[in-house]
Amino acid sequence: MEEGRFQNGGGLGVKVMTDEQMEMLRKQISVYATICEQLVEMHKALSAQQDFAGMGLGNPYCDPLLSSAVHKIGSRQRWTPKPAQLQILEQIFEQCNATPGRQKIKDITRELAQHGQISETNVYNWFQNRRARSKRKQSAVVPNNGESEMETDIESLKEKKTRAEDSQPDENTTPMADHMYFNSPDIGFDQLMGKIESPGSCIPYWQMEQYDLFG
Template identity: 45%
Template structure:
């Protein structure tokens, strides 16, 4: 067997005949699947896209999105519309109800193209802008940024240094003393 592998390597072959046969079968299966997918795609896309049927063609999705974005126009309010929207916002300081939005859109349509959705979105954006411009209020988070004041009582509980007491009670004071020293000290502390 080893000699066959060496001969195959010498002849430039990396796979055995059995492995090559399995690979050929897999390639044939994948080729058949690809052919069937092409046929399915062609049958679904012929006629369906002409009448706007329910078939979604992922290859056409990008071009459809590009066409939509090129025909969509951004609403730019006129100065008169902006002045009126600002004055309405200052009166109520919030987004009006749907009935009022419809009235505002009708009123402002005399000064340029506008939809109810434009009016609604303007009020939402205006409210968000005003919230961002407001100065932050003093909260607990703001107070946490201020340096902490340590009282004398807290210092005494943590030791005079303001931090932890020394570790002398944990460490051995000399190499001659062992665990007995700590145990005897613990008994002393308990009483």
């Protein structure tokens, strides 16, 4: 067996799924969401009951983790979008492929600031990178020698994806306008993240250098 067609997708740029599969996926996500929710509840209940019985014993991360200090990661030098932020960014990106205006950037930044420290530059860079990357896909493969880009939309799309590059497709030519993924099964994605993440959501996690995980 050759290392052949594995990689990021030795195939087309589009995946096809039936309604059934779609449904299954949707269900799965929902399930996860529900589980998370319930687990959180359980955890809360348990925590409350034992008043911190074995705090810092063998499980330094047991409680602080969920309740407050989830962020205590080795400090990072560069901004790393949090899931919630990324989600929003992606969403916005879909809407306007073009570069967001200056004001728009500010706006977005404010929005994202709700989920964590972020600067306009971060947002700007993100969009720039995102876009650049999307474009890169197009220059993937020049299939036939000398052929001009005469392919039909679909065709070209396939061709491009054929070489399986990164994981970012070109949303510009997205044939289907179905933007509603499974954004939120039942409970909000953000909701969940909010629980797990930072409740306050105003704490620059990468600046929390010495934050005692244990309080």
